Every structure is written in structure tokens, then in C-alpha cells.
Amino acid sequence: MLFSSVPFLYWFLPLTLAVYFITPLPASGTTRWRNLVLLVASFIFYAWGEPIYVALMAAEVVALWGIGLLLARATTVRAKRGWVGTAVVIAIGVLGYFKYADFFINSFNTAFGLSIPLLRIALPIGISFYTFQMLSYIFDLSAERVTVQRNVLDFATYVVLFPQLVAGPIVRYSDVAAQLSTRSHTLQRFADGATRFTVGLAKKVLIANTIAELATIVAASDERTFLSAWLWVVAFSLQIYFDFSGYSDMAIGIGTMLGFDFPENFNYPYIALSITDFWRRWHMSLSSWFRDYVYIPLGGSRVKPIRHFGNIFAVWALTGFWHGADWRFIAWGLYFGVVLVIEKYAFGGRLLRLPAALAHIYTLLLICIGWVLFEIAGFGNAAALLGRMVGIGTAGLAGAESLYYLRSYAVLLTLGVLGATPLPRWIGERIAAWRIGSFTPSAVLRPIALALLLLLVTAFLVDGSFNPFIYFRF
Template sequence: MLVFSSITFLYYFLPIVVVLYFITPMPNGSPKLRNITLLVASIVFYGWGEPIYLLLMVAEIFILWFFGLKIDKYRGKFKSKLFLILSLVVGLGILGFFKYADFFLYNVNRFTHINIPLLRLALPIGISFYTFQTLSYSIDLYWGKTKVQKNPLDFATYVMLFPQLIAGPIVRYVDVAAKLKTREHTLERFSSGSRRFIVGLAKKVLISNLMGELAQIMYQSQESSMLGAWMYIIAYTLHIYFDFSAYSDMAIGMGRMFGFNFLENFNYPYTAKSITEFWRKWHISLSSWFRDYVYIPLGGNRTSRSRFIFNILFVWFLTGFWHGAGWNFIFWGLYYGMLLLIEKFFLEKLLNKASKWLKHIYVMLIVMVGWVFFDTPNLLMAKNTLAKMFGFGADMIAGEESLYYLRSYLVLFIIAIIGSTPFPKRIAAKFESMKAMVIIEPLYIAALLIISTAFLVDGSFNPFIYFRF
């Protein structure tokens, strides 16, 4: 698989694509030829890691593009709704078959004591993300919120655009439709995008990877201590944030380099003062997708209390299930659905009166407990980890191994915690007006790239968590 944080991508694939993209002409200012360049690059990018499923993706794209033509052609008639339904069936059907078939077969076998062979299909990379993108196009088209895309190559470029293809953010067609027809390329935009990409790379390589290594070490440790359990979940909490936000930074940065404006996907979620606020700041593109295409069509909060409760729990069931075919993900989603309801009906007034630090501690405790369910493969293992964290399943408060790793990673913990807040951005903003920044900033960005490259050459732990979703 070709990942952003790899030497091959950084020093071979991306530079070649950038050169080919900018030497591709724009007759009459139209980016159509450059769209084709990006499409070819995206096909190579996806085919590099998933050659088997490349044809599946291309077929799905052209089927849904064709259905889009019919949705527009029969607008206002029953056939339009029929082709919308067919779009949903095809998109969700392919996603469901590859992602959830074995989950259902396993549970049927378990509860009926029969032995249906599992399919054991490999999950196409990024299928959860590009499926939601194509469905947002079909639904928005049916609702009249966007115009039909008659050029199949431009539609394929939108879906397969390699900066956001594998792990988002989930880019809606309506947000990039205009850019497929005309977009501006300037040195300032390219420079800004490059900086954003390199900062994201550094977050991934210098913080996320190291936090992920520590989380893995402490999770697999034979030492049964409270400190070890807390180090595991704090490290994982920082790992998943810097991992996913780093990917979003790199995707947004590359999008800017090629003239696109992808929406922000994170807004310092670990500074939230309520769970409701947390989910307005975490994976914004996914939360807004479920809000606009599931929650609001179900009636949202403009309905009876019982229906509102159902809407919340159903949406969060789907949110959990979207992340993975496992009961732990379903539980994780319902866990947040219940917490949001509790906040709405019982805790909202208390939270408004509480100090910001108390609210912050409350949110982080809830979030870290949630990450335990998210990361562990089954609920029993999650229960054991939580028991250790709160002193019920631990043999000691701290052991030699956990103390050793605490000393070794303490500075990185501090850097990561500070880096998950807006504090570094505020400090940087104060120095932006200094004349010396014209020299200092490029040196700083170059240093980040060099150090990140050194870590990539030397290291081995380099997965992206959200690739598996």
C-alpha cells in the first residue's frame, strides 16, 4: 500500500505527479486535462495497493454516475426516486458485502450453531469513505442541491482524488463541483498546501507513530499495573488523534496544492467541554454526513421525545458500525449515543455551571474510556483494561516497566498534549508579523521534513489507523 508517510510517496510518487500536473496545459483556463492527470495518478495510487479492487471501484463509480444522469433526467418523477434507491442499494450493497458479510455469517453461525463458511474477503481500502462520497452526490442531486455531472471522467476524478481517497476527509461533490470546472493555481496556495502537508507528516511520524508504539507496548505488557493501563490509553488517545488529524492535514494540504479546498476535519476535539462539543470537533466530515443524510431526514430533534431518542441511538449505532464490523464498534457508537442523550436531558445545566477544567476532565475521561472499547477487539478485553485503569484488576499501582516507559516518553507526552491544543497555533500567530519569519518558517518546515524523513528511513511502525475502516 502506498501511504503518504512513506519514502516512495514523498520522494517519488508525489514529486512526479506534481511535475506532470503543472506541465499539463490548461486550454482556455480549463482544468479538464489536469483533471485527467489527477485521475490517472489516483488510479496508479489506488492500484498500487489494491489492484484487485481497482476494477470494482471503477465499475461502482460509473454505475453511480449513470444513475445520477437518470436521477436528473427524471427529476420530479417516480423514476428519479427509483434511480436514487438503486444508487443507495448499489453503494451500500457493495460496502455491506465486503465489510459486513463475515460479521453476519459469524454471528449466524454462533447463535444457530450451523457452520456457514466465512467469505474472508479483504476489505477494499477506503471503501467506507468513497462510498459515502458517491452517496452524498446521489442524494444531493435528488434533493436539487447540486447539478448533475455529465462528464464521467470529472466524476471519477472527484471520487478517486488520491489526497482524500483512502481515509478522508469525506468530500461532498457539492463542495468541489465548481473546482472541477475552474480553479486557481498560485505559488502562495501551493506553498501553503506544502506547509500544511509537511506539518501533517511531522505529526504522523514524530508524534502519532511514537505514541502508537508506546500504546502497543503497554497493551501487550505482562505487567498488570494501573500506571501501565493509563499509559496505554493516554498514548492511544494521542496516537489516534495525531494519526487521523495528520492524514487530514496532508490531504487538505495536497488538495490546496492542486487547487482544491477541502473542509477542515478536526478542530482541537480534546479541548471540548462536553461530549456534544467533542463530536462537533472530531471527524467533522463524518459527523456532518450522518447529521445531514440520516439524522435530519429521520426528523432530527423536531419530533417527539421518544422518536428523538430513537434517532440519536440509530445514528450512533450506524456511526459505530461504520467504523468496523465488530460488536465493540457497535457498543462504542451506542455508548456515545447514550452519553449525548444523558447530556441533553440531565447534564446540560450542570455542565453550564461547572468550571472549564472540571468539564474538560469529564470529557477526557469519557473519551478515553470510549477509546478502550474502540481499540480492544472484544468487550471482555475492554472490561479487563478498564478494571486495571481504575484499580480493580491491577496487581500494583506502578511497576518497573511502566515507570521506565513513563520516564522515556514523558517529554513526548507533554509535547503531544500541548500539540493537541490551539496553544502552538496561537504562539505561531503572534510571530507571523515578524520579518524574521520569512527566513525562520521555511527553515522550520525544512527541518520537519528532514527529521520526519530520517524517522521514516529508520523506523518500521507506520500504519494509518483509519485505513482499516
């Protein structure tokens, strides 16, 4: 089920919230019964689009919960390693089978001229996210950073919690372990969560979906001009940011309403001054997962330079591969690996000494190149688009179609660019601090803005808006 859909907004969410908050909290303050509500709701949420894969997810949850119990009882390093290995084999095995089997068969066929038939298995939604969440629990348990969860329902609630189930942020068990048993439900938290959710919903529906139409139109156009190339790159860059960060905002917002504190996932990535900085700000929960569970265990930077390079490229190849079973995602990951190595070893601190405007241009240019590698299928097509971005192979500077769509989407693109900076937040803070005598206008403006955004979003959804979601495929 999509957050940005009428069934979610006007059926699932109000019903779930109503049942959740009607469910009494015992005097002990334990949230067990509410967890049960969340668990049932989460399975319904997941089954909405993927009924046949509910059993798969449930089986994985039980298996890794059981391994967690055995791991906690293990007293030797060898036994711990065995149980961690078992968990990795199960989780990565399932992920590999459902997500990557056809990729490997296809690559094998191409390399050896074979024609082994593809399995053509439907990808279970969110499998990449919940697999990483479960593994974080096993790794942290092994490292004794968390204590074992003996209640399978609480563990299942953590894994399948619907706000973050299908598209993150990747919530580690340590992030919410305490909140699974006791958490705070206040009006203030609910209001903040509702606001955060609504802002994310508006980012997704009003900006990402609308700009996605531009990206789709331009991609399908026969026009091959310099302007059309850049129009696509800018549109896609904004689409993917507002799409994914909007979804993260919604997830965090719902989590807040329900008493959870999910980790942040974005921090204005397009204002970064280097690619290193960009990856501190983009999909932060994934970056930190790879840092803590892959990079550092491999030795991180505290190894010889050649091994350090290897660690970096291993992590970035995996990061790319996590995004999709295609060579282009691996290339995309490695591309950033190369840039990060260059930034660290060749540029050193020189990037920091560049004027901010130049550093911005440098960073945005490399990000744009990255999105071309990420989204355009076929290296030849990606190369052709990159060529057009620098005037190679273009059919002129601009055509009637690109000029038309530039004009048509000028306001939205401007809104998108400004919205990707801290400017809206700065304006929000100024409004919040605004006082007229003892009256605080924001006390009225906040609910009015929330109502208007919800109304507008509903209008866009009811009229059958273009509603893709890029990160669902991961």
C-alpha cells in the same frame, strides 16, 4: 500507498505535481486535462496497494455516475426515489459485501449455533470513504442541491482524488463541484498547502508513529498495573488523534496545492468541554455526513422524544458500524449515543456552568473510556482495562516497566498533549506577527521549519519506523 512513505514522498508526489503543473491550462481556464492527470495518478495511487480493487472502484464510479444522469432526468418523485434507491443498493451492497459479510455470517453462526464458512474477503482500502462520497452526490442531486455532472472523468476525479481517497476527509460533491471545472492555482496556495501537508506529515510520523510504539509495547506487556492502564489509554488517545488529524492535514494540504478546498476534519477535539462539543470537533466530515443524510431525513429532533432517541441511537450505531465490522464498534457508537442523550436531556445546560477544568476532566474521561471500547477487542478485555483504570483488578499502582516507559516517553507525551491544544497555532501566530524593523523573521523561519520537518520525517521513514495507520482499516 501511504502518504507517510518514501515511495509517496520521493516518487509519487513529486512526479504527480510535476506532471500536473506542466500540463497546460487552456485559455478557457478549464482544468479538464489536469483532472485527467489527477485521475490517472489517483488510480496508480490506489492500485499501489489494491490493484485488484481498482476495477471494482471504477465500476462503482461509472454506475453511480450513470445513475446520477438518470436521476437528473427523472421528473417524478417516484422515479427519483427509484434511482436513489438503486444507487444506495449498489453502493451499500458493495460496501456491505466487502466489509460486513463476515460480520453478519459470524453473528448468525454465533446466534444460531451454525458454522457457515466465512468469506474472508480482503477489505478494499477506503471503501467506506468513497462510498459515502458517491452517495452524498446522489443524495444532493436528488435534493437539487447540486447539478448533475455529465462528464464521467470529472466525476471519477471527484471520487478517486488521491488526497482524500483512502482516509478522508469525506468530501461532498458540493464542496468541490465548482473546483472540478475551474480552480485557482497560486504560489500562495501551493506554499500554504505544502506547509499544511508537512505539518500533517510530522504529526503522523514524528508523534503518532512514535507514540504508537508506546501503546503497542504497553498493550503487549504482562504488567497489569493502574499506571500501565492509563499509559495505554493516554498513548492511544494521542496516537489516534495525531494519526488521523495528521492524515487529514496532509489530505487538505495536497488538496490546497492542487487548487481544491477540502472540508476541515478536526478542530482540537481534546479541548472540548463536553462530549457534544467533542463530536463537533472530531472527524467532522463524517459527523456532518450522518447529520445531513441520516439524522435529519429521519426527522432529527423535530419528532416526539421517543422517536428522537431512536434517531440518535440509529445514527450512532451506524457511526460505530461505519468504523468497523465488529460489535465493539457498534457498542462504541451507542456508548456515545447514550452520553449525548444524557448530556442533552439530563444535564441540559448544567455542563456549561461547570468550571472549565472540571468539564475538561469529565470530557477527557469519557473520551478515554470510548477509546477503550473502540480499540480493545473483546468486551471482557475492555472491561478489565476499564477496571484497572479505576484500580479494580490491578497488580499495584505501577511496575518497573510502566515507570520505565513513562519516563522514556515523558517528553513525547508532553509534546503530544500540548500539540493537541491550540498552543502551537498560537505560537505560530506570534512568530508570524513578529517584526524586527521591516524584517519578518517568519519569512525565513517558515521554510527552515518546513525543511527541518521534511528532513526529520525522511530520517524516521528511511530507518523503518513503525508506521501503522488506524483509519486505513475503515
